[in-house]
Amino acid sequence: xxxxxxxDQEQLRDAVSKWVDKAYDFERRRAICRxxxxxxxxxxxxxxxxGLCGLLISSDYDGMDMGPIEAMVAMEAMGSGIVLEPLxxxxxxxxxxxxxxxxxxxKAWLPRIADGSVLMVLAHQERGARYHLDRCxxxxxPAANGYTINGVKHVVPAGQYAQAYLVNAQxxxxxxxxxxxxxxxxxxxxxxxxxxxxxxxxLDFQGVQANLVTSQGQVALEHAVDVxxxxxxxxxxxxxxxxxxxxxxxxxxxxxxxxAIGTFQALRHRLADMKMQLELARSMSYYATLRVNTSxxxxxxxxxxxxxxxxxxxxxxxxxxxxxHGGIGVxxxxxxxxxxxxLTQLEMVFGDSNHHLGEVSDRMQNAAGVFV
Numbered sequence: 001x002x003x004x005x006x007x008d009q010e011q012l013r014d015a016v017s018k019w020v021d022k023a024y025d026f027e028r029r030r031a032i033c034r035x036x037x038x039x040x041x042x043x044x045x046x047x048x049x050x051g052l053c054g055l056l057i058s059s060d061y062d063g064m065d066m067g068p069i070e071a072m073v074a075m076e077a078m079g080s081g082i083v084l085e086p087l088x089x090x091x092x093x094x095x096x097x098x099x100x101x102x103x104x105x106x107k108a109w110l111p112r113i114a115d116g117s118v119l120m121v122l123a124h125q126e127r128g129a130r131y132h133l134d135r136c137x138x139x140x141x142p143a144a145n146g147y148t149i150n151g152v153k154h155v156v157p158a159g160q161y162a163q164a165y166l167v168n169a170q171x172x173x174x175x176x177x178x179x180x181x182x183x184x185x186x187x188x189x190x191x192x193x194x195x196x197x198x199x200x201x202x203l204d205f206q207g208v209q210a211n212l213v214t215s216q217g218q219v220a221l222e223h224a225v226d227v228x229x230x231x232x233x234x235x236x237x238x239x240x241x242x243x244x245x246x247x248x249x250x251x252x253x254x255x256x257x258x259x260a261i262g263t264f265q266a267l268r269h270r271l272a273d274m275k276m277q278l279e280l281a282r283s284m285s286y287y288a289t290l291r292v293n294t295s296x297x298x299x300x301x302x303x304x305x306x307x308x309x310x311x312x313x314x315x316x317x318x319x320x321x322x323x324x325h326g327g328i329g330v331x332x333x334x335x336x337x338x339x340x341x342x343l344t345q346l347e348m349v350f351g352d353s354n355h356h357l358g359e360v361s362d363r364m365q366n367a368a369g370v371f372v
Contacts, residue, residue: 005069005073008070009069009070009073012070012073012074013073013074013076013077015050016050016052016073016074016077016078017077017080019046019047019050020077020078020080020081020083021081023043023046024043024081024083025081026335026338028043029081029082029083029084029197029338032084032197033084033193033197037191037193037199038084038158038193038194038197038198038199038200039084039085039158039161039198039199040084040085041161043083043084043085044085044116044119045116047083047085047087047116048115048116048117049116051064052074052087052090053087053090053091053094053113053114053115053116054094054113054114054115055070055071055074055091056068056071056091056094056095056098057094057098057110057113057114058098058110061098061106061107061110061111061114062110062111062114062115063094063110063114064114067293068227068230068289068290068292068293069289069290071091071230071231071234071289072230072231072234072285072286072289073234074087075087075088075091075231075232075234075235075238076234076235076237076238076241076285077238078235078238079234079235079236079237079238079239079240079241079242080238080239080241080242081238081242082196082239082242082338082339082342084197084198084199085158086119086121086157086158086198087231088228088231088232088235089119089120089121089122089157089158089228090113090119090120090121091227091231092122092224092227092228092231093113093120093121093122093166093224094110094113094114094120095223095224095227096166096177096213096220096223096224096227097109097110097113097120097166097179097213098110099220099223100177100213100214100216100220100223101179101213101214105179105211105213108211109164109179112163117163118163118164119158119161119162119163119164120162120163120164120165120166120179121156121157121158121159121162121164121165121166122156122165122166122224122225122228123153123156123159123165123166123167123180123203124136124153124166124167124168124221124224124225125153125154125155125156126138126151126152126153126154127152127154130355131350131351131352131355133218133221133222133225134175134218136151136168136169136170136175136217137151137170138150138151138152138153138167138168138169138170138205139151139169139170139171140169140170140171140176140178140210141171143209145209146209146210146211146212147171147178147209147210147211147212148207148208148209148210149167149169149178149180149205149207149208149210150205150206150207150208151167151169151205152202152203152204152205153165153167153202153203153205154202155194155200155202156200156201156202156203157198157199157200158198158199158200158201159189159191159199159200159201159202159203160189160191160199160201161199162182163181163182163183164179164180164181164182165179165180165182165203166178166179166213166224167179167180167205167210168217168221169210169217171212171215171217174215174217174218175217175218175221176212176213176214176215176216176217177212177213177214177216177217177220177221177224178210178211178212178213179210179211179213180205180208180209180210180211181209184208184209186205186206186207186208186209187203187204187205187208188203188204188206189201189202189203189204190202190204194345195341195344195345196338196341196342196344196345196346197338197341219296222296222300223296223299225303225350225351226292226299226300226303227292228349228350229288229303229306229307229350229351230285230288230289230291230292230303230306232310232346232349232350233281233284233285233288233289233306233307233310234285234289235346236281236285236310236313236314236343236346237278237281237282237285237310239314239339239342239343239346240277240278240281240313240314240317240318240343241278241282242339243317243318243321243336243339243340243343244271244274244275244278244317244321246321246335246336246339247271247274247320247321247324247325247336248262248271250324250325250336251267251271251324267324270320270323270324271324273316273320274316274317274320274321277312277313277316277317278313278317280309280313281309281310281313281314281317284305284306284309284310285306285310287302287305287306288302288303288306288307291303297363300359300363301359301360301363303356304351304356304359304360304363305356305360307350307351307353307356308353308356308357308360310346310347311347311352311353311356312353314343314344314346314347315343315344315347315353317343318339318340318343318344319340321336321339321340322336322337322340
């Protein structure tokens with residue numbers, strides 16, 4: 001079995017990595033956090049110009065006709081630069097609209113997502129849900145021009161900048177999935193910057209017009225979150241890879257007692273443990289990507305396993321990076337502290353480690369025992 005990436009995939013990685021290195025350096029990222037409140041429309045347009053917004057969209061809707069492996073490659077490269085703009089949400093929303101919506105909805109939204117003129121993000125989190133996707137208080141009711149939604153969604157990435165939202169709501173006692181045009185004046189937004197510097201908002205929908213994507217809302221939402229987990233796992237690998245490189249470089253240049261501290265055996269062992277956690281995370285990211293198009297049960301189990309291991313690795317690599325840097329590792333002026341904050345926040349996106357440990361445990365019950 002050939003586990004090597006194809007030439008096209010390597011070229012994609014190279015193109016994204018070059019953009020990150022040359023056009024999205026640390027100083028630009030800090031400026032976006034400081035001056036643009038965590039999201040840059042110009043940077044997002046550059047991402048769209050690379051074709052990344054249409055990676056998972058069919059060529060019938062002006063997309064790139066690529067798959068999850070290409071998305072993983074791109075997200076890893078984006079993670080190395082801790083890019084703030086939520087490409088993962090663009091990709092997962094496009095995948096779900098393409099998989100579940102009728103042709104009229106696809107024609108209306110997918111070409112605009114692909115060319116970057118529309119940023120669509122998933123708005124599904126509610127207070128008290130605790131990552132359980134079957135808990136939804138928002139309500140949808142039929143209206144003259146489709147449906148209206150009443151409800152509140154929290155921590156929506158780039159919520160004040162998005163042009164559309166993918167929203168779950170109860171319809172006749174069953175969950176359904178809708179697209180909401182962000183220009184609707186009935187939407188009330190409370191925007192803020194999260195701990196890692198990215199933009200987010202709480203959204204209050206009161207009689208907001210919505211278009212139905214699918215009445216199979218539970219199935220579609222689980223699929224959306226699983227795609228998001230796979231994408232964020234790849235992004236996290238890119239973040240950890242760069243954090244590890246920064247730490248290794250620091251240990252080779254920082255001197256104590258006239259020698260580089262990287263020569264001290266205890267610190268070398270800790271660096272080796274960081275590398276081990278990074279490679280464990282990388283292998284589980286590959287596993288998640290390869291299972292993203294399998295049956296729902298197999299896919300859900302794979303994502304829970306991957307997210308749990310990534311959570312453990314992110315915590316370890318981030319904390320060790322800070323500790324091995326010493327005091328400078330927590331200063332805002334030094335890049336390593338920002339990688340630590342990104343890893344800390346990523347551990348809680350789409351379910352934290354405790355949640356996914358429970359998911360893995362619950363799904364292991366079917367195979368428990370020797371009498372089957």
